[in-house]
Amino acid sequence: MKELLETIVSELVENKDAVEVVVDGPNAEGIVVYHLHVAPDDMGRVIGKQGRIAKAIRVVMRAGASRVDQKIMVEID
Helix, strand or coil, X not given: CHHHHHHHHHCCCCCHHHCEEEEECCCCCCEEEEEEECCXXXXXXXXXXXXXXXXXXXXXXXXXXXXXXXXXXXXXC
């Protein structure tokens, strides 16, 4: 799942070296949290107008996680 998120985001940003994903273990509800860090200049590209790209990234990640019976959450930091 981490590789999927990195692949999606690296195609959106200009500074591919600044893309970093930190994974937290499952919390009390069993949700795995993925923290996405990008360069400040690329933040707008990842979020998109009115958050549409961020929502789409979250939808794709949730769909992929459901195939492996996981619950996930993506936070863009």
